[in-house]
Amino acid sequence: MTGWRGRLLSVDLSRQRIWMEDLPADLLHSYLGGRGLGVRLMRDHYRTDPFAPEVPLFFSVGPLCGTLVPTSSRLSVVSRSPLTGAIHDSSCGGSFAWHLKAAGYDVVKITGVSPEPVVLAIFGNKVEIKPVKHLWGAGVAKTVAALNPAGGAAIIGPAGENLVLYANIVTGEGNSAGRGGLGAVMGAKRLKAVLVDGERAVSVADPVGLQRGINDVMRLLNASPVIFGNLGFSEFGTAALIDLLTQRRMVPTKNFRETHFAAASRYAAPALRRLYAPKKQGCHDCPIACKKALRGRQRLPEHGSLSHFGALLGISDPASVVQSGQICNDLGLDTLSAAVSIAALSEARGEFPSGEQLPDLLRLIAHRQGEGDLLAQGAQRMTAELGCPQLAMTVKGLELPAYDPRGAYGMALAYATSNRGGCHLRAYPSAHEILRKPVATDRFDFAGKAWMNIVAENTNAAVDSLVACRFTLMAAGLEEYATLLSAATGADYTAARLTTIGERIWLTERYYNQMNGFSSNDETLPERFFSEDGSSGDGLSVPAIDRKRFFEERQRYYRLRKLDERGQLRQDYLDTQP
Amino acid sequence: MIRQLEKFFDKIRRDGSCRHDRAALLVRDDQLLKAGPEDFCEVGQDLLQQLNIVALAIGEPQIPFHHLWLPRLALDDKQIVPLDTETRTFLHDIPLVRQRGGHIDTAEVAEQLGRRKGVLVEGLGIIAGGPATVEQAYVNFSTVCHALFIGYLLQLARGILQPVELRQLRPLLNRLCRPISVKVEDLLIGPFVDPGVARKAIQQAGHRTVDLHLVDSFFGNVSCHINQQILISQTGASLDDLVGCIDAVADDNSCTAGLTASSELPAHRAIYETNDAAVILHGHPKFTVLMSLFCDNQDCAVLDCWKECPHIRYLGDVPIVAGEVGAGGIATTLPPVMMNGIAVVYGHGVFAAGSTDFRQPLRALIELENWCRNEYLRRLDQRIIL
Incomplete structure (x- = not known):
């Protein structure tokens, strides 16, 4: 088999059993890998409680991983989210995926609960479960230092161990599999880390065609201002978005009460460059190198973390903003959910924390102590408990990221229809509404956004299953990736075929959610966005979202997706899919 | 969607790329929206039912390639690979669909549109898809x-x-090669000291290049260096619609709000840094691009001419250099040859700089394109082209 390995490694931590299974070729061709394959493999478990022993946690790579295709060394972690109850996947960089493929697997499936804290160590065909009681309670940095992984590592911090509902899994390099709390799923299994290494090269069907395709993608990446431009992600990291979104007046500020934070320039990319002089760092074999590294394992936080620990909480001190992101990474906490939960509590209490107070607050969350135990539930559960649900800036229970929907109506719709809740990455409308890729659209107009989101949701589901980095879509598209996939696997893929696969993955996720009780009632935005204006200024008006137009476009989305008026799929949908 | 359909149907009929009466645009919304000849709309409707895309443009090009070129190619030729930078960077190749028994097989057209952005269909013309927008x-x-x-x-x-x-x-x-009138004297006069005026001048210059049919709407970018910053058209912006689509990029990169600036920003910046330029106009005039592809050197060892050609060649007295779009490439190769304010990038387009305003570079751009049109006809007549 070229491209794929065709093998799944299954580990039952309850029974301490390890075995290998073949992955049927038709499943690989129909779901590709990464997110898609993980979602398909959840078919028998999508209703299982996320903390039940039998719920599987999948670490899944794609058919391009291990080749020289740019940005293809990414990992998908898939399970059911304890935060939202929805199906959840997390795409994650670093080198774990590359090492997993080199070990000879497309997927690792982990079930059961270990009687004591353990590490799963995979070195090719040699797979062991090792006790690591002494590391339970340790932060990610200390765990990495103690385990000293030769290959890839996926680790949880105290947040995952203590079942914080938005705990992340963090790689040895510091990349996070974030948002839905899969770190807590791992913690419930008492699995502190997965270590992986191997030496098997990946064979491809058409090496010449693959190299030609790689040259095409590199040419497009070089021509993309967002990637390799003077102000692009390679140069400044995603922090380059801080200034841009500030200028567009769509920065969530003070728990989304405002959309402009003038002091954001203090922690914007140029300021951080002056203060920290970071170095470029990338995921395995990535030419973009968007990470900005400091000394040791430390990195500068990404755009979302900077913005939410800055503007969202009204903090402008760059040292505090950077430190908050770094503390979260060590504790294994999702930065966005942590910040939104804190912002909601702050608004409820009428007082936002200072930069000095944040480190202790974050540690309390990770250890579920004092006020931290309340915050560890996430904004939706917490505000319900406090009797102020209107202050939770969430969709389907997932805290909203650092793009205010009043500044981009495609994003508003995308938050509502996202399969994993309030997430900017499912449809990523900022690509066209803000970054003008693949084409620019009017961000203050709903017209055409339902279709654009559908196209992007399908495209991104396919890309997450290859598994490639979303940033490449700022330059290349499915057309180029179909060529690469064909060369790697020897099968004939086209952009249209990849779109169909992406649609299948999206609808499968939606079906799982539907069967878990999600409906059109969950596909809306917090009331604030319909009734409170954003921060107009500099000749730019940022009104509240027109409720009528929002729901008209959402219904159009349902029609174009061939769903019923409540957004539901046919009951037999899964029966029609491979 | 109807607004989008009307806007781009008007553009496609006016821009000169295809016959005015033989262009159609179809858009999938709650209902199918369409404009153009019935026979094209029938084909388009059939295709949209087979494709997961939102829009289709169908047109019969000014030069009937679908009649003249396609039948001359070998039957096993599945695609055309023109040598211009647009193909090299964005299209990769253009699939060919031949008629079968005098009929167009829309299933085959759909299959090819599922692979590439546009196709050439025998007896019909060009069909291009819009996956997400019109x-x-x-x-x-x-x-x-x-x-x-x-x-x-x-x-x-x-x-x-x-x-x-x-x-x-x-x-x-002869009609396609008619000279473009040098209509530049009414443009705003520089040097520009007010950024607001500079923005207007950029919009005006961009619009003029399209109005004159010098370049197509999406094929170029414009900038002005003023007050330690470059005002430059945004990536993917239409030259004839630059209002609200101009970014300011500080010379010292002290703000990243210009992240959406044109992909050619590195080249513009490099020219400003090394030449006495106040404004730059960049476009892809067809005959200039075409003539830049002629090379007399038959024994050359360079295979990747777009990227690796080390030679400076000339169109008249205007230099041609190699270089890739965006990062690296032309930002390095262009500045040394811009001493006379104008240079051509192989297979790509022209950069013209002015020391005060856009009158000078626009004039230079038009004069070069007119020279190339004449030269093309002369070479065609003499058949001395390699």
């Missing part, structure tokens, strides 16, 4: 037209047609 269909259609135009005229000059056919085509070529 604008994409228009841009893809324009790009395929541009690439085929250059590819075909290059082949033509190399002797693909018989003299009899060439004589039949000559009136059309």
Whole structure:
């Protein structure tokens, strides 16, 4: 088999059993890998409680991983989210995926609960479960230092161990599999880390065609201002978005009460460059190198973390903003959910924390102590408990990221229809509404956004299953990736075929959610966005979202997706899919 | 969606890329929206039912490649690969769909549109898809037209047609090669000290290049260096619609709000840093791009001419250099040859700089394109082209 390995490694931590299974070729061709394959493999478990022993946690790579295709060394972690109850996947960089493929697997499936804290160590065909009681309670940095992984590592911090509902899994390099709390799923299994290494090269069907395709993608990446431009992600990291979104007046500020934070320039990319002089760092074999590294394992936080620990909480001190992101990474906490939960509590209490107070607050969350135990539930559960649900800036229970929907109506719709809740990455409308890729659209107009989101949701589901980095879509598209996939696997893929696969993955996720009780009632935005204006200024008006137009476009989305008026799929949908 | 349909249907009929009466645009919304000849709309409707895309542009190009070029290619030729930068960077190749038994097999067209942005269909013309927006269909259609135009005229000059056919085509070529009027004196006069005025000048210059049919709407960018910053058109912006689409990029990169600036920002910046320029106009005039592809050196060892050609060649007295779009590439190769304010990038387009305002670079750009049109006809007549 070229491209794929065709093998799944299954580990039952309850029974301490390890075995290998073949992955049927038709499943690989129909779901590709990464997110898609993980979602398909959840078919028998999508209703299982996320903390039940039998719920599987999948670490899944794609058919391009291990080749020289740019940005293809990414990992998908898939399970059911304890935060939202929805199906959840997390795409994650670093080198774990590359090492997993080199070990000879497309997927690792982990079930059961270990009687004591353990590490799963995979070195090719040699797979062991090792006790690591002494590391339970340790932060990610200390765990990495103690385990000293030769290959890839996926680790949880105290947040995952203590079942914080938005705990992340963090790689040895510091990349996070974030948002839905899969770190807590791992913690419930008492699995502190997965270590992986191997030496098997990946064979491809058409090496010449693959190299030609790689040259095409590199040419497009070089021509993309967002990637390799003077102000692009390679140069400044995603922090380059801080200034841009500030200028567009769509920065969530003070728990989304405002959309402009003038002091954001203090922690914007140029300021951080002056203060920290970071170095470029990338995921395995990535030419973009968007990470900005400091000394040791430390990195500068990404755009979302900077913005939410800055503007969202009204903090402008760059040292505090950077430190908050770094503390979260060590504790294994999702930065966005942590910040939104804190912002909601702050608004409820009428007082936002200072930069000095944040480190202790974050540690309390990770250890579920004092006020931290309340915050560890996430904004939706917490505000319900406090009797102020209107202050939770969430969709389907997932805290909203650092793009205010009043500044981009495609994003508003995308938050509502996202399969994993309030997430900017499912449809990523900022690509066209803000970054003008693949084409620019009017961000203050709903017209055409339902279709654009559908196209992007399908495209991104396919890309997450290859598994490639979303940033490449700022330059290349499915057309180029179909060529690469064909060369790697020897099968004939086209952009249209990849779109169909992406649609299948999206609808499968939606079906799982539907069967878990999600409906059109969950596909809306917090009331604030319909009734409170954003921060107009500099000749730019940022009104509240027109409720009528929002729901008209959402219904159009349902029609174009061939769903019923409540957004539901046919009951037999899964029966029609491979 | 209806607004988008009307806007781009008007553009596609006015921009000169295809016959005014033989262009159609179809858009999938709650209902199918369509404009154009019924026969094209029927084909388009059939295709949209088979494809997961939002829009289709169909048109019969000014030069009927679908009649003249496609039948001359070998039956096992599945695609055309024109040598221009648009093809090299964005299209990769243009699939060919031949008629079967006098009919167009829409299933095959759909299959090819599932692979590439646009196709050439025998007996019909060009069809291009818009996966997510109407604008994409228009841009893809324009790009395929541009690439085929250059590819075909290059082949033509190399002797693909018989003299009899060439004589039949000559009136059309004469029309396409008519000189562009040098209409520049009414543009805003520099030097610009007020950024607001500079923005207006950028919009005006961009619009003029399209109005004159010097470049197509999406094929170029414009900038002005003022007050330690570059005002430059945004990536993917239409030259004839730059209002609200101009970014300010500080010389010292002290703000990243210009992240959406044109992909050619590195080249513009490099020119400002090394030359006495206040404004830069960049476009892809067809005959200049076409003529830049002629090279007399038959024994050259360089295979990747777009990227690796180390030679400076000339169109008249205007230098041609190699270089890739965006990062690296032309930002390095262009500045050393910009001493006379104008240079051509192989297979790509022209950069023209002015020391005060856009009158000088626009004039230079027009004069070069007119020279290339004359030169093309002269070479065609003499058949001395390689």
